[in-house]
Amino acid sequence: MNGRCYRFYGKAADPGRIRLYRIAAMIGVTSAAVAVMVMFGVLINWYFGAAMFALIFGGVPVLVYLLCSHVRVESDRLVIVRDYGFFKQEEEVPRHLIEGAEVITEEISTREGTRRIGVVRVYLRDRGCMPLVVSDPEGLARELGPPPS
């Protein structure tokens, strides 16, 4: 695995650091869940302890998703990774299809109102373009090169 990883949330990082985040999140949440389980088990009873373990351990997918989901730029492809801790969804766009990219601003309608986000518009050879959303759109667009004129 090589190439720079543009995370969905947070700064861009190297693949090694993403792997580290993943291991740290898994071990961190599991050990926190075990610690709370023991505390509740000893203080109240072990059913409560087990319940607390389940509730805290259930936070693994969210934490791993926030820390580790990214778009990775490799020499021969662009990989979109959605990491849910227990499993991953990966999609790849062959690099030879990518002509370039630019950053645009899009308005997203939510229940709270509209908010603006930076979207990377990736131009595909003879196939139009497709949007990607990362936390550092300028960095990703720069790495993919300028859009075709």
Added chain:
Amino acid sequence: MRRVEWPVYPQGDPRGLGLILATSLNAPFTGAAVPLIIKGTCELGGEPVPSEAILGAGLLFLSSVVMLPVAFKVFSSFMRRVVVRPDCLEVRKPFGAEFVRSDEVSELVVSDDTVVLKTMDGREVRLQVLDTEGFTETVRRLWGFEFER
């Protein structure tokens, strides 16, 4: 790993959809915690667990497990809402997909974050996608289609 050959458009911010999906993975853990808390509470009071509580907690756990693939299917379809192909649009629904052939489309209208495709037989297909401008540009390039705004 899925290979992206043709432009894919999500409905709204794909990061947010992924976060909802990651949170929904927590449901079976919560479903498992509830019966344990009920059992723990009864244990503290020195009373047997009511059969209704066992039934209710069991059903909650089962429904949370059963709902998981359903939630996954629904939110995944939002993340890959529309695939623009040279001869058609693949509009992904929570269960299955709808195909709109390019030669069926008579008109394409953009309003804010919605693209409306009008077909020859008078049908209207409303698509809320991220980057409507890029979407119409892609349709124009792939289908050679002109649209009004």
